[in-house]
Every structure is written in structure tokens, then in C-alpha cells.
Amino acid sequence: MTKALNAEHITKVFGGLTAVDDVSLHVDAKELVALIGPNGAGKTTFFNCLTGVAPATSGTVTIGGYEVKKNTKAYKVAQMGISRTFQNIRLFSELSVLENVLIALTNQYKEGFFTAVLRLPSFYKTEASMEEHAKRLLKDFELEDVMYFPAGNLPYGVQRKVEIVRALATNPKIICLDEPAAGMNPEETADLTKLIKKIQTEYGIAVLLIEHDMSLVMKLAERIYVLAEGKLLAEGTPQEIQNNPDVINAYLGGGANA
Numbered sequence: 001m002t003k004a005l006n007a008e009h010i011t012k013v014f015g016g017l018t019a020v021d022d023v024s025l026h027v028d029a030k031e032l033v034a035l036i037g038p039n040g041a042g043k044t045t046f047f048n049c050l051t052g053v054a055p056a057t058s059g060t061v062t063i064g065g066y067e068v069k070k071n072t073k074a075y076k077v078a079q080m081g082i083s084r085t086f087q088n089i090r091l092f093s094e095l096s097v098l099e100n101v102l103i104a105l106t107n108q109y110k111e112g113f114f115t116a117v118l119r120l121p122s123f124y125k126t127e128a129s130m131e132e133h134a135k136r137l138l139k140d141f142e143l144e145d146v147m148y149f150p151a152g153n154l155p156y157g158v159q160r161k162v163e164i165v166r167a168l169a170t171n172p173k174i175i176c177l178d179e180p181a182a183g184m185n186p187e188e189t190a191d192l193t194k195l196i197k198k199i200q201t202e203y204g205i206a207v208l209l210i211e212h213d214m215s216l217v218m219k220l221a222e223r224i225y226v227l228a229e230g231k232l233l234a235e236g237t238p239q240e241i242q243n244n245p246d247v248i249n250a251y252l253g254g255g256a257n258a
């Protein structure tokens, strides 16, 4: 089976600091994998290498079997089938929830230049299909009640949810979520857990999850990779990771939210 994501020997150097050091990781199609590690371990930097936000110093990334060429722009990498969320919410706060999702859909509903400029009938048909698609997604994730609200006015947990649905709207092979539960209350975290599971099982999209909330990770992940000081410390099932002495020493025993 083609892997949703295959990253081999990724290294990222900032000046004198090697933030990610020869890390290889893969996510199979429809698999849910977590990447954990103490603060500063290199998790977000690794995500940035995967998604073209800050290209790796060395190493290769393939998405759905296609290699990401060096210096490919982040939006081109996204078009190859990887989408992500950031630690800090990056919605268009003045726009409505619906408009935020519509923006993410535009790549899938491309219109010819003349069709758009001349406002030919197919332009309006495409617009209507996009809106229907966006509303279907919002309904599916129980966001239809807030779809006309400015995204920036919504509670934090709801904004996070909108951001994930927006990432889903690009029709990716894999979604990378960077600490989606950070700052959420227990009720919001429970809702988020269901949402992530739904992306994997009902939408058939692979998920790579960075998260400090260990109960969420242990509940959701099929496999876990552990980073420490930029290096891959361990890889295994949740049970193997929980019982790995190196991991307990470096992370779970180090005051993490276990």
C-alpha cells in the first residue's frame, strides 16, 4: 500500500543548532500516528520540514508516493496532499466560518480565467457547488450553527475545530495537527478526540498528531514516534511506548502531562 507520508533522514540545522537530526518516519494510508517529545524536541520543526514551511537541510519527503522536490513552495506541497494546523490558530478572524472553509476549497474547484472574469453560467454553478460542499462539511462536524459568525469571535475550542475542518477541506491524503488540544477544556478535548477519529475512520485520511496530552495520544494513536533533542528516541504502539524505559526517562517521567 502507498504510504500517505514517508520522511527519510530528515535533518534541519539552524545556525549551530541541529533541531532535527536524521529522523525517519512514515504514516500509512488512513493511519493515525502521534509524534511526541518534550518541549524543544524538534516536533514543530519536523512538521515545518514536511510541509515546506521551513525546508529540511537534508533528507527526503514523499507524499502519497510522490517526492517533494527541494525548495517546493508550501502551497505546492499542500497541493500534493498534505495539510496542517499550527500551534497558534491561523484563521481569517474577520471572515465567517463558512468563508474560511470556502477559501480552502478553491483549489478543488478551479475555474478557467475567462469563465471567472466573464461570470459565465458555469462560474455560478461552481460557486454553488463549493458552498454546498462547505456547508456539508460544517454540518458533518456540527459547526452549522456558527457558519455565518466571524471566526475570530468564537470560543477557542470552536476556532480550533474550524481550523481542522478547513485543513480537511483541501482534500488531503494526510493531515498534520500541531498540538490541537492545547488550551482546551476537558469537554472540548473530548469533542476533539471524536473529530480526529472521524477524520481517520469516516474520511479515510491519515493523521499525524503532535500532542502533549498523553491521554489523548494513548487513546487515538496506532503508533507513536518519540523525539528527544532532535533525535528519534523510540517508535512503537502506545503500550510499547508507555513501557519503554528510555521514553519514561526522557519524557513521560519528566513532568509531562501523562
Ligand SMILES: Nc1ncnc2c1ncn2[C@@H]1O[C@H](COP(=O)(O)OP(=O)(O)OP(=O)(O)O)[C@@H](O)[C@H]1O
Pocket (backbone or CB within 6 Å): 014, 017, 019, 037, 038, 039, 040, 041, 042, 043, 044, 045, 046
Ligand atoms: N526558526 C528557528 N531558528 C532557530 N532555532 C529554532 C527555530 N525554530 C525552532 N528552533 C529551535 O529548534 C529546537 C526545536 O524547536 P521546536 O519548536 O521544533 O520544538 P518542539 O518539539 O515543537 O517544542 P514544543 O513542544 O515546545 O512546541 C528548539 O531548540 C528551538 O529553539
